[in-house]
Amino acid sequence: MKILFISSMAIVARNPAESRKLFVDVLGLPLERHEGDEYYFSESIGGSKHFGVWPLAQAAEACFGTREWPADRPIPQACIEFEVEDLDSVAAAAEELEAEGYALLHGPRTEPWGQTVARLLTMEGAIVGISYAPWMHQV
Numbered sequence: 077m078k079i080l081f082i083s084s085m086a087i088v089a090r091n092p093a094e095s096r097k098l099f100v101d102v103l104g105l106p107l108e109r110h111e112g113d114e115y116y117f118s119e120s121i122g123g124s125k126h127f128g129v130w131p132l133a134q135a136a137e138a139c140f141g142t143r144e145w146p147a148d149r150p151i152p153q154a155c156i157e158f159e160v161e162d163l164d165s166v167a168a169a170a171e172e173l174e175a176e177g178y179a180l181l182h183g184p185r186t187e188p189w190g191q192t193v194a195r196l197l198t199m200e201g202a203i204v205g206i207s208y209a210p211w212m213h214q215v
Contacts, residue, residue, distance in 0.1 A: 077160070077168070077169045077172050077173075077206070078161060078165065079158045079159070079160065080161055081125065082124075082125065082157070082158060083126060083158065083159035083209055083212055084126040084127075084128070084155070084156070084157040084205070084207070085124060085126070085128075085156050085157075086117075086126075086127065086128040086130040086154065086155045087099070087128070087129050087130065088130050088131075088132055088135050088151075088152045088154055088155055088203065089129050089130065089131055089132060090132045090151070092114045092131040093114075096116055096129055099116075099129055105118060106118050107127075107128070113131075114131045114134070115128060115129070115130060116128060117129070125159075125212060130155060132145055132151065132152075135152060135203060138187070138195075139181040139182060139195055139197075139203065140181070140182075149197060150197065150199075150200075150201035151201065152197065152201050152202055152203045153201055154202050154203070155202065155203035155204075155205065156202060156203075156204055157193065157207040158204070158205070158206055158207065159209065159212060160206060160207070160208055161208075161213075162208060163192055165208065166192050166193065166194055166207065166208050167183075167184045167194075169206040170183050170194035170206065173196060173206070178196050179196065180196050181195040181196055181197055181203070182194065182195055190209070190211070191207055191208070191210075192207065192208045192209075193206065193207040
């Protein structure tokens with residue numbers, strides 16, 4: 077597996093409005109609301125390709141297809157995604173992770189916004205994604 081860079085970092089928030097108070101109101105980060113939902117993000121914070129405040133319900137939907145996080149899994153506090161060089165590398169990385177004994181939350185799939193990602197949950201309760209986002213590779 078060849079990781080190129082950290083493509084995304086997000087706080088997973090049980091109460092997104094309260095979490096945004098810190099990141100927007102106090103820290104002054106230029107987070108913008110994603111059209112039509114409660115996800116706030118920025119791609120213009122120095123040192124970061126993408127930073128967001130990801131509502132727990134949306135994380136659950138992305139990982140399990142339901143807006144409720146399963147009671148038998150640790151509730152994640154954060155999500156970090158690592159970018160690979162191409163679409164096929166996401167599938168290869170997922171296979172490598174499974175071969176090493178890691179259970180994926182879901183295998184490679186393409187999200188509605190065009191990113192292909194496979195995710196797992198660490199024992200610390202962080203969502204880790206192996207990702208290919210085509211727009212991050214445009215020169």
